Amino acid sequence: MRVIAGVATDIGKVRENNEDSYLVSAPLFAVADGMGGHKGGEVASHLALDTIESLVRGGEGDLADQVKRANSAVFERGSADRSVRGMGTTLTAALMEPDAVRLVHVGDSRAYLLRAGALRQLTQDHTLVGKMVSSGEITKAEAEVHPHRSVLTRALGIEPEVEVDETTVALLAGDRLLLCSDGLTAMVTEDQIQAIVEAAPDAQDAANRLVRAANRAGGIDNITVVVLDLAEGEGVSLPGARPVRRRRAVSARKLLVRSVVALTVAGALLAGFRFYLDRQWYVGASNGQVAVYQGIPATFAGWHFSHVVEETDLRAGEVEVLTLYGSLQEGITAGSREDAAAIVAQMRMDLAAAGGRTTDAAS
Ligand code: MN
Numbered sequence: 264m265r266v267i268a269g270v271a272t273d274i275g276k277v278r279e280n281n282e283d284s285y286l287v288s289a290p291l292f293a294v295a296d297g298m299g300g301h302k303g304g305e306v307a308s309h310l311a312l313d314t315i316e317s318l319v320r321g322g323e324g325d326l327a328d329q330v331k332r333a334n335s336a337v338f339e340r341g342s343a344d345r346s347v348r349g350m351g352t353t354l355t356a357a358l359m360e361p362d363a364v365r366l367v368h369v370g371d372s373r374a375y376l377l378r379a380g381a382l383r384q385l386t387q388d389h390t391l392v393g394k395m396v397s398s399g400e401i402t403k404a405e406a407e408v409h410p411h412r413s414v415l416t417r418a419l420g421i422e423p424e425v426e427v428d429e430t431t432v433a434l435l436a437g438d439r440l441l442l443c444s445d446g447l448t449a450m451v452t453e454d455q456i457q458a459i460v461e462a463a464p465d466a467q468d469a470a471n472r473l474v475r476a477a478n479r480a481g482g483i484d485n486i487t488v489v490v491l492d493l494a495e496g497e498g499v500s501l502p503g504a505r506p507v508r509r510r511r512a513v514s515a516r517k518l519l520v521r522s523v524v525a526l527t528v529a530g531a532l533l534a535g536f537r538f539y540l541d542r543q544w545y546v547g548a549s550n551g552q553v554a555v556y557q558g559i560p561a562t563f564a565g566w567h568f569s570h571v572v573e574e575t576d577l578r579a580g581e582v583e584v585l586t587l588y589g590s591l592q593e594g595i596t597a598g599s600r601e602d603a604a605a606i607v608a609q610m611r612m613d614l615a616a617a618g619g620r621t622t623d624a625a626s
Pocket of ligand 1: 296444445446484485
């Protein structure tokens with residue numbers, strides 16, 4: 264079976280971070296919805312997917328074992344690192360087999376199958392309200408608006424051990440598989456999801472449209488959607504032309520803002536340095552003559568931070584030998600151009616007093 268993948272993730276309209284992660288690394292596809300203050304959620308969802316991806320690549324154990332090891336990785340990091348204590352993540356992963364998909368699942372992200380005009384949920388939510396629905400306490404419609412609908416009964420990384428749901432579903436050409444975080448299903452009803460997915464011409468378009476719909480409905484949570492189209496043939500088409508695996512939580516707009524801020528700061532520093540240099544003066548030597556410089560007598564990596572403003576008729580060598588000013592190589596700093604001129608005038612008088620010859624006297 265040929266797999267055509269589409270993926271979209273968005274921070275939503277309310278949250279400050281995108282704690283969702285996704286994996287598009289054929290034959291493995293997954294979404295993870297992290298939780299746990301500050302950076303915890305982001306760390307948990309990335310760590311879980313990174314761990315599973317490398318274990319699947321290494322071919323160690325079956326998918327459920329790999330998920331359990333990801334649980335340990337997140338749990339251990341959460342126990343060891345105070346800054347991410349108590350973090351956890353959901354995980355819904357699909358491992359594509361020749362004519363089937365192996366699904367593993369923990370939490371309230373979901374997998375759906377759209378086949379022959381019907382949308383079927385392939386996973387069960389590990390939530391308090393999910394349990395209440397199964398036991399007949401409340402209806403599915405009541406669960407959707409229940410105040411505690413997002414309370415999880417199971418997540419990755421919260422306990423040292425985790426129970427993992429596993430199932431294998433046979434696939435047919437024309438099937439459309441959907442993996443999504445609850446940021447989609449909390450905002451968009453299943454009827455709407457079905458209508459959107461059916462109308463979308465391809466997997467990437469379906470993913471984009473679902474994220475847009477969730478945002479239009481309020482976007483109260485991060486939204487992540489992986490869409491997998493099954494077709495006759497073999498191979499995998501990944502989203503776009505670029506080898507997308509995981510999008511960083513930073514949006515393009517934030518990156519742009521950060522770049523502009525960085526450039527502005529760099530520009531301000533340069534302008535400040537230039538402003539400083541323009542107000543520094545010293546008397547030094549240039550072409551063997553005493554000269555007035557603007558800037559500071561320093562070079563760095565081939566850059567000179569000064570330039571000659573005026574070359575005088577005093578010979579630098581005579582000044583160094585016959586006056587008390589000493590070496591002109593290091594420069595004699597002055598508070599202003601006028602001060603620099605006063606230093607030159609003093610040198611001229613000192614030279615005359617010492618009986619030295621100036622170029623004036625020589626000419
Ligand atoms: Mn969520």
